[in-house]
Amino acid sequence: MGLIRLQNISRRYQMGTETIHALRDVSLEIERGEYVAIMGPSGSGKSTLMNLIGCLDTPTDGAFELNGNKVSEMDDNELAEIRNREIGFVFQSFNLLPRSSALHNVELPLIYSGMNAEERRKVALDTLENVGLTDRMHHKPNEMSGGQRQRVAIARALVNKPSIILADEPTGNLDTRTGVEIMALFADLSRKGNTLIVVTHEEDVAKHARRILRIRDGQIASDEKV
Amino acid sequence: MAMNALASHKLRSALTLLGVLVGVFSIIVVMTAMRVMQTSIEADLSQLGSYTFVVRKWPGIYFGGPEGFEKFWRRKSITLAQYLQVQERASLAQSVGLETSFWGGQAVSRYEKTPPNVEFSGATPGTFPAKNWVVAEGRAILESDVDREHDVCVLGNSLSKILFPFGSAIGEQVKFDGINYTVIGVLESRGLTLGGNQDNFAVIPITTGLRRYGHQPWRSLSILVQAQSQELYDDTVEQVRGILRVIRKVPPGKEDDFEIFSNDSMIAQFKSFTLTVRLGVAVISSIALIAAGIGIMNIMLVSVTERTREIGIRRAVGAKKRNIMVQFIMEAVVLCEVGGALGVLLGILGGNATAFFLKLPPVIPFDWAVIGLLICSFVGIIFGTYPAYKAANLDPIESLRYE
Numbered sequence: 129m130g131l132i133r134l135q136n137i138s139r140r141y142q143m144g145t146e147t148i149h150a151l152r153d154v155s156l157e158i159e160r161g162e163y164v165a166i167m168g169p170s171g172s173g174k175s176t177l178m179n180l181i182g183c184l185d186t187p188t189d190g191a192f193e194l195n196g197n198k199v200s201e202m203d204d205n206e207l208a209e210i211r212n213r214e215i216g217f218v219f220q221s222f223n224l225l226p227r228s229s230a231l232h233n234v235e236l237p238l239i240y241s242g243m244n245a246e247e248r249r250k251v252a253l254d255t256l257e258n259v260g261l262t263d264r265m266h267h268k269p270n271e272m273s274g275g276q277r278q279r280v281a282i283a284r285a286l287v288n289k290p291s292i293i294l295a296d297e298p299t300g301n302l303d304t305r306t307g308v309e310i311m312a313l314f315a316d317l318s319r320k321g322n323t324l325i326v327v328t329h330e331e332d333v334a335k336h337a338r339r340i341l342r343i344r345d346g347q348i349a350s351d352e353k354v
Numbered sequence: 355m356a357m358n359a360l361a362s363h364k365l366r367s368a369l370t371l372l373g374v375l376v377g378v379f380s381i382i383v384v385m386t387a388m389r390v391m392q393t394s395i396e397a398d399l400s401q402l403g404s405y406t407f408v409v410r411k412w413p414g415i416y417f418g419g420p421e422g423f424e425k426f427w428r429r430k431s432i433t434l435a436q437y438l439q440v441q442e443r444a445s446l447a448q449s450v451g452l453e454t455s456f457w458g459g460q461a462v463s464r465y466e467k468t469p470p471n472v473e474f475s476g477a478t479p480g481t482f483p484a485k486n487w488v489v490a491e492g493r494a495i496l497e498s499d500v501d502r503e504h505d506v507c508v509l510g511n512s513l514s515k516i517l518f519p520f521g522s523a524i525g526e527q528v529k530f531d532g533i534n535y536t537v538i539g540v541l542e543s544r545g546l547t548l549g550g551n552q553d554n555f556a557v558i559p560i561t562t563g564l565r566r567y568g569h570q571p572w573r574s575l576s577i578l579v580q581a582q583s584q585e586l587y588d589d590t591v592e593q594v595r596g597i598l599r600v601i602r603k604v605p606p607g608k609e610d611d612f613e614i615f616s617n618d619s620m621i622a623q624f625k626s627f628t629l630t631v632r633l634g635v636a637v638i639s640s641i642a643l644i645a646a647g648i649g650i651m652n653i654m655l656v657s658v659t660e661r662t663r664e665i666g667i668r669r670a671v672g673a674k675k676r677n678i679m680v681q682f683i684m685e686a687v688v689l690c691e692v693g694g695a696l697g698v699l700l701g702i703l704g705g706n707a708t709a710f711f712l713k714l715p716p717v718i719p720f721d722w723a724v725i726g727l728l729i730c731s732f733v734g735i736i737f738g739t740y741p742a743y744k745a746a747n748l749d750p751i752e753s754l755r756y757e
Contacts, residue, residue: 184670184751205674212672223667223754240672284671 130157131291131323132181137190137200139176139346150176151187152346158325160291163318165334166327168343175296177343178327182217182294183210195291212240216285220297222277224269230256230280231265237288255283259313275306282313286322293317295326299333311336363657370653371693373646374733378697378726379704381639385722386705388628394714396621403486405581407591407616409440409598411574414615414623429611431574434564436601440577441480443597446590451480451578456563461556462529463517468554472513474530476560484578487557492524492539499538499559506562507535510553511543530556533566643729646693647737654686654741658748665745666753675746682745686738687731694730698723 139151150173158164168174179185180192183199186207192200195214202210216237217223224233234252243251256265259279269277278298285293295314299307315336318324326337334340335354342350361367402408411429416422434452441450453475460470481487482494490511499506507528514523514537523537535558544552560575567573581590591614598604604611615623658665665678702723706716 179751182670184754205676208669208672208674211670217670219754223663223670225664225667236668237671240668240674240677288672 131160131162131195132156132158133191133193134180135191137180137187137192139173139180139185140188149346151180153190154346154348156341156348156351158292158323160323161318161321162339163314163324163337164326164339164341165337166325166341166343167329167331167334168349169329172343173346174327174343176346178294178296178325181292181325182215183207208240212237212288214291216282216288216290216293218278218281218285218293218295218298220300222269222274222281222301224277224280224284226269229266229268230261230272230283233269233280234283234287236284241288252283252287255287256280258286259283273306274302275309278302278306278310279313282310282317286317292323292325295324297328298326299328299330307333366653367689367692370646370649371689371696373649374643374690374693374730375697375700377639377642377646377733378694378730379701380642381635381729382698382701382719382722382726383704384631384635386702386717386719387708388632388705389717389719389722390705390709390712390714392624392628393717394712395624402578402617403484403580405584405587405590405616406484407579407581407587407594407614407619409577409579409594410613410615413613414620426613429574430602431571432577432612433569434560434575436598437478437575437577439601440579440594440597444579444590444594446582446586446593448580448582449480449483450478450580451482451484452476452478452560452575453481453485453578454560454563454573454575456558456567457531459531461513461517463523463526465519466517468513468516471554472530473555475555475557476563477508477557478560480580481557481578484580486544488542489539490542491522492537494539495557495559500561503561503565504559505533505535506538506558508539508541508557509537510541510555512553513556514540528556643733646690647733650686650689650734651737651741653689654682654738655744657685658682658741658745661745662748662753662756665748666750666756669748669750670754679742679746682742683735683738686742687734690730690734691727694727697730698726701726 134154134156137151137154138149141148141150154177166174166177176185180187181194183194183202184207186192186202187200190200191198194210197210197214199207199210225236231249231252234256235248238248238251253262253265256262259282261276261279261283264272264276264280269280272280298314299310302310311333314324314326324337326333328334337354339351339353341348408414409432411432412426437450437452444450455473455475457474458470459472459474461468461472461474477495478500479495479497482489487494489508492508495506495508498504507530509517509523509528517523517528518526523540526537527534528537529535535556541553577594579590579594581587595610595614598612599610602611668678702718705719708714709716
């Protein structure tokens with residue numbers, strides 16, 4: 129059974145009097161340990177799909193199961209718990225807390241999972257070490273380079289040992305060389321058995337993945353293994 | 355967590371908590387000042403012994419204007435004859451005493467002279483228990499002293515120490531107003547209050563004084579009555595009231611033409627007077643605190659908008675609505691508490707400035723400090739809830755994209 133199972137998922141938004149069909153009848157299964165790229169032009173519904181998989185949103189119709197949890201039937205509190213436990217987000221604009229140190233940013237998910245301060249610090253330090261940022265742990269985001277910030281964000285995504293790491297344009301705000309470094313880090317994470325889903329519109333980024341999903345007009349246009 | 359966010363907006367936080375500070379300060383400063391004075395005034399008013407009351411032509415304390423006072427002027431004076439009748443008829447009383455002030459001025463012994471501020475009054479044996487006078491040395495005034503109008507006196511503690519610095523005062527002569535009196539006793543010390551030294555006085559038998567200073571019609575005496583016990587206190591008051599109404603021929607249905615008061619009734623009267631002041635302060639402070647609360651709400655709303663993205667991030671990594679709500683309420687409460695704590699501190703200091711200027715012992719009103727801080731938390735929670743609710747209900751997807 130797949131780690132992620134989407135069955136006949138639809139998502140509609142009401143914009144004034146108009147109904148927008150962001151996703152139409154999407155079915156999809158992703159196994160544990162896969163490295164998937166989701167591609168598509170803007171407005172194709174790939175962000176909506178990412179929000180659904182990231183448990184930030186629930187589908188209008190259809191069933192979504194994540195690691196055996198029926199996410200499509202959950203309320204707000206349960207979704208927050210699932211996000212905390214099962215999902216690590218990496219964003220294009222890093223989304224770090226600007227006034228907090230790298231260490232505190234990485235600790236953040238652990239605060240909400242109720243870990244005590246001492247253990248939290250230890251786990252966060254270990255994770256920062258994994259992304260090679262031990263020497264930057266007391267720096268604030270504005271004291272770090274883009275690549276370093278993204279690595280802090282990746283450490284934050286990894287710290288709760290989630291089932292999936294969900295990256296939205298992770299290299300979008302980085303120069304090419306740093307982008308390559310980050311993609312190498314992702315490749316490394318994938319080799320260690322993490323499930324990665326990267327949303328991107330760059331072919332260069334997508335080619336690192338071993339499966340490419342292309343979305344067009346709210347439907348899966350193609351699904352190829354590389 | 356809450357502290358971090360506040361520390362990073364120092365000026366804004368400082369201005370916001372200034373509002374709370376002023377509100378709490380105004381409560382605490384007045385309450386402290388009132389308590390400083392209250393402690394001392396109550397001590398001043400507590401000169402009577404236990405279950406003792408005074409019957410007098412004049413009221414104990416009077417907060418009215420001069421026009422109200424005319425009523426008291428017109429009353430007949432209380433005389434020695436009336437006192438003797440009360441003493442004879444008041445079966446419930448343990449003791450009945452009489453007191454009046456004859457003269458104030460300089461006392462002279464063969465060693466020393468005092469400044470001209472010694473109070474010189476007349477008393478009977480019953481006055482001693484009623485006024486809580488305890489004889490430290492020698493004896494009190496006896497019935498025989500009163501009956502025979504002896505030229506004897508009992509000295510207050512500090513007065514005896516001034517006049518006779520080298521030894522016992524008993525048996526010595528003291529000159530008041532040009533006449534010598536033999537010292538028969540010295541009282542125990544009663545300490546200092548707002549009115550100054552409580553021991554700077556001398557007492558002579560009341561009859562001696564009346565012979566010398568005259569039975570002028572305006573000289574109204576104070577009758578002091580001590581009941582046998584607290585249970586019999588009210589009955590004793592009624593009995594004495596009845597006796598006096600008969601003696602002074604007050605027609606039934608008319609109000610008493612004399613005043614009866616005790617420590618408790620004077621303190622109660624003082625408290626009811628200060629209550630008005632307290633209520634006024636409470637109203638003004640509440641207005642200040644509401645204004646401060648609105649300031650806090652305003653700042654918190656700005657803060658929520660400014661930190662939309664932070665809220666989105668926190669929600670994405672697993673914060674529940676509840677977590678966000680608690681975080682923002684805590685920020686408001688911390689803001690209020692810091693302002694409140696400073697307000698309490700400055701208020702206690704400011705209130706004790708009165709203690710400093712009036713040379714009274716300082717007071718720390720712990721109850722008001724706690725109440726002040728509770729009010730702050732309350733303001734924080736009340737005015738922090740709406741912004742926090744708004745923060746908690748932001749859509750995580752929207753807030754992650756918020757620029």
